[in-house]
Amino acid sequence: MSATTARQPAPVTAEDEVVGICQDLLRIDSSNYGDGSGPGERAAAEYVMASLTEVGLDPELHETAPGRANVVVRLPGDDPRRDALVLHGHLDVVPAESADWQVDPFAGEEREGLLWGRGAVDMKDMDAMILAVVRQMAREGRRPARDVVVAMFADEEAGGTFGARWLVDNRPDLFEGATEAISEVGGFSVEIDGRRAYLLQTAEKGIAWLRLVADGRAGHGSQVNHENAVTELAAAVARIGRHPWPLQLTPTVRTLLSGVADLTGTRFEPEDPDSVARLVAALGPAARFVGATVRNTSNPTQLGAGYKANVIPGRAEATVDARFLPGHEDEARATLAALAGEHVRIEDIHRDIALEVPFEGDLVDAMVAALQGEDPGAAVLPYSLSGGTDNKSLARLGITGYGFAPLRLPPDLDFAGMFHGVDERVPTESLRFGVRVLDRLLGTC
Template sequence: MTAEVQGAEVGRDQSNAVGDRWWEDAVATCSTLIRMDTQIGGPGERAAAEWVATFLSDAGVGSELVESEPGRSTLVSRVPGQDPTLDPLLVQMHLDVVPAQPHEWSVHPLSGEVRDGYLWGRGAVDMKNMVASVLTVVQERVRGGRLPRRPLVLAFFADEENAGVLGAEWAVQHRPDLFEGCRTAIGEGGGYSVPIRPGERIYPIHTAEKGWAALELTARAAPAHASRLYDDNPVRVLGEAIGGLTHDRFAVHLTPQVEQLLRTACELGGVAFDPDHPEAALSLLGTEAGNAASGLRHTAHATRLSAGYQSNVIPGSATAELDCRYLPGRWDEFRAELDAALGDGVEVRELARTAGLAPTADGPDPALFSAASQALQSEDATARVSSFMLSGGTDATHLQRLGIECFGFNPLLLPEDLDFWSLFHGIDERIPVEALHFSTRVLDRFLDLY
């Protein structure tokens, strides 16, 4: 189902003067978005999408609201560019958030409160911050008649936190026309500062994502009385198999994306990079090291277990579910390493799998990297950009099926002691107010350059 939300003529005369520090409006907009309860599966996605549509309409930008199911709303808007012959840039975002338990938080997770220089609440980093920055930039530009260099397609997806099934995946399958002409996209997952040493920062732009799979392991044997000698006990066999899944059972594979990040870190840190021992460079990355480390290997973690029905009966089977993150395009290699680590006592069944985001054959678009680098340097003179691989997943995995090259670029200059990754889906999720101002100004600059 669709609903047209028409905006007024772009570039219309606006009587309300735009303030000098217009980028600060992103904080109030982000706070408003946080106060809208868009916890996944709840009723808030449509209300939030309608609020964004009204915001854009007031700025003179029309939108189309589409729904995969009632209430599961995705909004798509087109903003004209100075040069209509250029391919539009897709800015892909999501309005849903993961749930939050208020009793675990220092502030109410839907408060959108500003305290101690931070804006607090669920979605403050994932990813209502970027939604607010983009809305603020588009409003400022359209009202001021300052169109971006190329046209924009803004997508505000539903259901990203459930793998995008009712959001981006649905839209790619059922409404590919919404993204017509788009060859590149920016979105969440990269662009934040990683301090290497004082005054030296890398802003990793994610150009690849690991794939994901859920696998079921089953060990089987005849049920038996628990008083017997019985090494075939499926619970023991399964336990031994999953006990073998330590990270060192998976080989180090240095992909070009992670190599570039580690080489840049070594260059800024003044140490030599050893491609035979890439893990030696991880410590330069501080709190980013964990993310980079998981980009060097396939991983598999047991996350669910099930067996038995009475303590004195050895059951006939035991099962475990694995959450697997494999380097994109290397499924067969992952399965070979996994099977070797598990041994031959268990059956393996695939429950679900996504492809991840595989880098393009001829490497990432250099024009986008150049524009991102210049835009960042206009606000942080020492900024260096690098590619990297995200160990989690985003809607980019769906959009690449339309031939759209996706980049994680949500520019944020963060305090050096902030463990940014711990805030994603975490307790006390919050964004520094200054970082939100920074991202708004950098994205604005980026739209002139790219």
């Protein structure tokens, strides 16, 4: 071997790049306030465009409104006859109040093996893993097993109006031939009775963001008023917020809890709330997600009425974030209407479907194999997400979506609690693990 050859630098790999890419993305403020007042995703989308173009790919940028930008690129697969896979992330993040954080939420700071910042778990970690793997494959001239549509969407945190929903409705050709998709909030590890298990997302609750409106009789604050809009609204809000929704286990949740029972050597009694609660608690930090998927939920989130202390307003409003289980939307809506009462009407702010897909098939087998290829002996179980993802929009095209952002996590890290929370952070080793798993998956699925 010549001296010149010996000095050749080692090829750059996805594991080498993923942490730096994630830091770069965290340093781009793409906060989505839901009212059009944020910075938008354009800067993050331009970063993605540059990252993909640099390795010879030809991505497209789709700006659906000023500053609201999406990036899509199609990777040809080894077998073009097979149905395509959509590999997607979102570039927006929920806002962060700097005063509440230990670090600047947009500094991308690394501390003791953890990357801190808004989006570190939701979901610029997965965005970085996707970019790192795709860049390595492009540099090496490797193709995925089948066509892969890589999409980085805008506006996921406000329902996808300027992101996945817009592209699905206006540019369905971008997803031609795609039948399956993978994205966020699945494939992460938990520890169950001393054994590591990965939760693969196969379901997600439906969304109903609702406005409660009470109309009454305006008047002087000193007078008797039996048509007080604030009184009617407050009573409705209290009934909805305190309603004890009944236990209802979907097939996904039943399969998950049965698996947890097997790992812990305990009995699973699906009709017994105490049995369900014990098995949910065995999931550690992930119990935040799973505990909200054993029933419908309804949380009042905003209140608004009046303009002066001595004036009874003629109108009062509140918002409610209701999440319904797959197959239970109609009964949930009927229950909410009854709880609101005859003097309070309900208006839709945003609605979207619930999803539940099988924990079986070639793609599921490939995801399980990719995880166990990097973590032999680990269990893989399905679970339902209490929130929602852009897979809801893709489902309008008949695309079956899974949550699979693979991360091997320390058992004491409150991963679920950091979604939309303060001090969001992800271990750098988890990112490196994730790119190894994704690389395996794209080569085999």
